[in-house]
Amino acid sequence: MLLFHPINNFLMNIKISLVTIICFIFSLFVLESCRNDLQGxxxxxxxxxxxxxxxxxxxxxxxxxxxxxxxxxxxxxxxxxxxxxxxxxxxxxxxxxxxxxxxxxxxxxxxxxxxxxxxxxxxxxxxxxxxxxxxxxxxxxxANDPIDPYLAYRLISPGYYSWSDIKIEQRSLENFDKESVIENQIIEKNCVNCHSFNQNNPDQFLVHIRGSKGGTYFVDNDKITKTDLKTDKMTSGATYPYWHPGGRFVAFSSNQVRQSFYAHYSKSIEVYDQSSSLIVYDIQKNEIVGGPKDGSGESLQTFPTWSPDGKTLYYCEAHLKDSASQWEINDIKKIHYNLVKKSFNETDVTFGKTETVVNAIEMQKSVSFPRISPDGKFLIFTLADYGTFPIWHKEADLYMLDLENQRLKKMELNSNETDSYHSWSSNSKWLVFSSKRLDGRSTRPFIAYINSWDQIGKPFVLPQDNPAYYDNLLLSYNIPELIKGKIKMTPRDFEAATKYTTIQAKSGKYENDLPGKAKLPKNNQPEIPNSIHE
CATH class of the missing domain: 2.60.40.3760 (Immunoglobulin-like)
Known part of the structure; x- marks a missing residue:
């Protein structure tokens, strides 16, 4: 047994206390040094x-x-x-x-x-x-709710004249990694546009390519199929796609697009549809199906979107009368699109009667880009003074419709500049939308939290590693889409797919009587590709 003298015990206690005090003071010094606070x-x-x-x-x-x-x-x-x-x-x-x-x-x-x-x-x-x-x-x-980890978008010049350098990128929202999905520089500078995902799925999507490599390219996991959706009975190609949740159908509109130019510096261009009609592509049968007419008369129909259960097709519709052979700006300003819907029977591929959801004509406004939250609660659309290309309308704002009780409101997240294209996250809690609020010229992706009808968060721009990134970027972010994972396809995969044999879509039932094939005035302006605009 070891015995300690009382004096030794006393000295040992003093030593331990001194060590404790020194360690405590040293720890404070280390913490203060780590903080490295400004002094003054x-x-x-x-x-x-x-x-x-x-x-x-x-x-x-x-x-x-x-x-x-x-x-x-x-x-x-x-x-x-x-x-x-x-x-x-x-x-x-x-x-x-x-x-x-x-x-x-x-x-x-x-x-x-x-x-x-x-x-x-x-x-x-x-x-x-x-x-x-x-x-x-x-x-x-x-928020407790996460956002889908990736964002897909198109980078394009903010003007109306150039599509020689276009790419579709994907960006991780959890860090700053980004990769190209398609680059038109390696496909003979063809125009690339209208990327669309089935329920935020990065493994099932489509994209349009226009030009020498033209076609609609469908991606299904590791397979790309090149398809020509334009049949002899269609006035134009297929654009503005939206997937049916079952994955078998994709709704499109077939549009003849025109542009006119202003002679005033405050506004440069007006883009509008001279004709447009809805079509549905049956992927399994490789058939184009048109919804039957229901006596609604001549109309323009565009921007289709399915309800989450796939039983209803929403879209935008304008009714017009024949006019002079040349459209003037006052004619274009009279074009107002309502938000309407049709029931859809997937079994026999038939549509019901047209029902008006939002009567924008009475408001002297125009609806575009209807998008329903995946949980089916809310529908958000863009509202402008007229027409169907809100990207050129400074007054364009986002509106929210409560599908349960039909409440409608202008969203709190709008700005004094253009707020237009938008898409939902897969959990219905986040919205990404295009906005020109930073400089009034180029669209940037903004993200907002949608917790409920009354709880909508202040939007924030997509964060970048370099916070001055947007100050030095002339390109616009076009068609931002939230996706649940990383796209596996690369630009070289799409380059290889341009050499595939093109599959020609067949004419299916009802295509002889496409809805919305209006007899509209013709003019001498050349048709322009939808892709250079939003």
């Missing part, structure tokens, strides 16, 4: 700092990439402290130029711990040697 006299600023992009008070999914930004306040140096509301996690960064880029691993951990709560961004700026401005914290809500 704090001056409280009772305003939130201006940052770009604007992420203040937005709602984000817990699997989104870091919201990097630039501090637009004066200062010699900046510090940003990102804190979780549910844990002790925080990220502290310093920057000389105000550019804030969060480490992906630390960001992912922090927002993952903050689901269902908020994170705060504290910004401090150093003014001179001893003065520091401390701004009110920026709050960001983190």
């Amino acid at each position: 006299n704090i001056r409280i600023i009772n305003l939130q700092p201006k940052i770009e992009p604007d992420y203040a008070d937005v709602t984000i999914p817990s699997n989104i990439a870091p919201l990097n930004f630039i501090i637009k306040e004066s200062g010699n140096e900046y510090q940003v402290i990102l804190k979780s509301g549910l844990s002790d996690s925080q990220i502290s960064l310093r920057s000389k130029d105000g550019v804030i880029q969060f480490p992906e691993k630390s960001w992912k951990k922090l927002i993952g711990e903050s689901k269902g709560d908020k994170i705060t961004i504290q910004v401090l700026s150093s003014i001179g040697k001893d003065s520091i401005n401390q701004y009110e914290p920026i709050s960001i809500s983190v």
Whole structure:
């Protein structure tokens, strides 16, 4: 047995206490060094700092990439402290130029711990040697609902004259990785457009190619089929596709598109349909089917979309009368599209009567791009003053229709610039839409949380690794579509598919009596490909 003298015990206790105190002081020093706070006299600023992009008070999914930004306040140096509301996690960064880029691993951990709560961004700026401005914290809500991990879109010049350099890309929303799906530079600069996915499925989609390699390319897992959907009885090709949820049918409209130009700087172009009709392609039978007429008269029909159960086809419809051989701007401004629907019987491929859902004609407005949430609760569409190409209409806004009780409202997420094309996430909780709100010229993808009719989050632009990315990008993001995974097909796969034998679609029943084949005035303007516009 070992015996300790009382004096030895006393000295040992003192030694342990000193070691504990030294370790505690050292730990404080290490923590302070890791924080690396700005030093000086704090001056409280009772305003939130201006940052770009604007992420203040937005709602984000817990699997989104870091919201990097630039501090637009004066200062010699900046510090940003990102804190979780549910844990002790925080990220502290310093920057000389105000550019804030969060480490992906630390960001992912922090927002993952903050689901269902908020994170705060504290910004401090150093003014001179001893003065520091401390701004009110920026709050960001983190939803419990994740977003689909990928976004597919087309990059194209924002004008109306160029399609020599077009690509369809996919971008991971969980980080900043992106890859090309199709590049028209390797397919003889053909126009590429109208990518459409079956229920956000990256393994089942289609895309149009126009030109020497023209056709509709259907992707089914690892197989690509090249198809010519235009039959002799159709006035034009098939465009604006939307998949039936069962995967057997795809609804299209067949449009003859025209464009007119303004002689005033405030508006450059007007794009409109001279004729348009609905068709349905039966993939199993390789047949084009047209819905039967129901006595509604001459009309333009476009932008089809199926209900999630596949029992109803929604679309936009305008009624016109014959007029002069040359359309004037006042004629175009009289074109107003209602939102209508037809019941659909999948067994015998027949349609019911046309029913009006939103009477935009009475409002002297025009509906386009109807899209129903996968849970069947809401329908969102674009509303403009007239016509069917809202991308050129600054007044275009998004509206929401409650399909259960028919409530209709202008959505809170709109801006003073064009807000147009939109698509839902597979869980019905997120909406991505095209908006020109950043510069009034090019469309950018914005994301908004749709928790309920009354709870719609402030939208935020798709985050980029370089927060100044959009300032230097002239191209527009066109047709943003959320998808549940990564597209496996590559540009070389599509290049190879252009050499495949084209399968010609057959004429099926009702095609002799396509709905919406209006007798509209002809003019001498050449038909333009739908693809160069949204």
